[in-house]
Amino acid sequence: MRRQIFNQEQLIESTYNENGDKASEITLSSQLRDIEGSDQKSPLPPYSEVRYSYLYDDGGNWTEETISYRSSPEGAFEPGTKRRRTLRYY
16 A cells, blocks of 8 residues: 655565464654745654454454564564454354
């Protein structure tokens, strides 16, 4: 996906696992042009990568999602957030 907000452009590449859940997302950000009369730099990091891992129940739905991230292609992944959800089947 490519998106532009004012003079910021982001290229986002998402991959999905065999269950259709997001597995990773790499974002490349750049400043398209300087705002005239401003020395303002891009507020976005030029590179970010997020990885998602899941635990699934017997129905194939995720019950726990763990997110890790890094801000350079060579950097180590750091722990992020963990979400849990409870599903009820009727």
